[in-house]
Amino acid sequence: MTEVNHLRSGGNREPVLFLHGFTGSSLTWHDMTELIPCHAVTPDIAGHAGSKRMPVSLEQEAKEWKQFMNDEGFDSFHVVGYSMGGRLALAMALLFPESICSLVLESASPGLKTEKERAERRASDEKLAQQIEQEGMESFINYWENMPMFESQKSLPESIRRQVRYERMDQSEKGIASSLRGMGTGSQSSYWHRLHELTMPVLLLTGTLDLKFTNIARCMKTIIPNCKWIEFDGAGHALHVEQREKFGTIVKTFFFDMKGRQF
Numbered sequence: 001m002t003e004v005n006h007l008r009s010g011g012n013r014e015p016v017l018f019l020h021g022f023t024g025s026s027l028t029w030h031d032m033t034e035l036i037p038c039h040a041v042t043p044d045i046a047g048h049a050g051s052k053r054m055p056v057s058l059e060q061e062a063k064e065w066k067q068f069m070n071d072e073g074f075d076s077f078h079v080v081g082y083s084m085g086g087r088l089a090l091a092m093a094l095l096f097p098e099s100i101c102s103l104v105l106e107s108a109s110p111g112l113k114t115e116k117e118r119a120e121r122r123a124s125d126e127k128l129a130q131q132i133e134q135e136g137m138e139s140f141i142n143y144w145e146n147m148p149m150f151e152s153q154k155s156l157p158e159s160i161r162r163q164v165r166y167e168r169m170d171q172s173e174k175g176i177a178s179s180l181r182g183m184g185t186g187s188q189s190s191y192w193h194r195l196h197e198l199t200m201p202v203l204l205l206t207g208t209l210d211l212k213f214t215n216i217a218r219c220m221k222t223i224i225p226n227c228k229w230i231e232f233d234g235a236g237h238a239l240h241v242e243q244r245e246k247f248g249t250i251v252k253t254f255f256f257d258m259k260g261r262q263f
Helices: 058-071 084-095 115-135 137-145 147-155 157-169 173-183 193-195 211-223 244-259
Strands: 016-018 037-043 077-082 101-104 204-209 227-232
Touching: 016 058, 016 084, 037 173, 058 084, 058 173, 077 084, 077 115, 084 101, 084 173, 101 147, 115 137, 137 157, 137 173, 137 227, 147 157, 204 244, 211 227, 211 244, 227 244
Parallel strands: 016 037, 016 077, 077 101, 101 204, 204 227
Antiparallel strands: none
């Protein structure tokens, strides 16, 4: 798979697969991996940036990356997933529990609970996909950046906002539209009824300004057996962007405490 734009050798350090969010890329974790000592694998997910593959489904994408990690010699590994990448990470953990040592879910969801909700979301995503194909990426990104869950990013330094926008703009209409259709929240199965199956350590991270995902995490915490939930005061959806150092420290500490030793 040529989609792995950043595969950093960490010597004997343990492998961690970092999965970016919708409109993101491997660049999402470029600086973060310097704060979290590990053997970091930071790919472009299907439909995004440098990936040549179009998404089929969340489950198929989970199988692709599990196989890739196995081919690289990692029979077991840790996964950190943000938003869409968190949904993908959760799919991997449920499909291949024997391969996932631990799970970090940043602003992530197990999906929608009812078929009615999923059908409505699929219709909404299809409408948005057609809009992207007709109007282009710049128009869509202008819309996307003004969604309420990204409001807190507007107070970030210009250099950071410029970097985030560059990453979002480095996408194709075809790829992003196909991601909505193949890996959108409406097209995935609901994992709510399977959360109790997660036996590996799980860390949930949300921002207090992101009320939707705060409520989701609160519910997930009551179901997942071995689970810790940390809220970031004054942060929105993208914690790794808004409070980078704190995010890195918390994830590194989670790995340290979980194993009783440093990565």
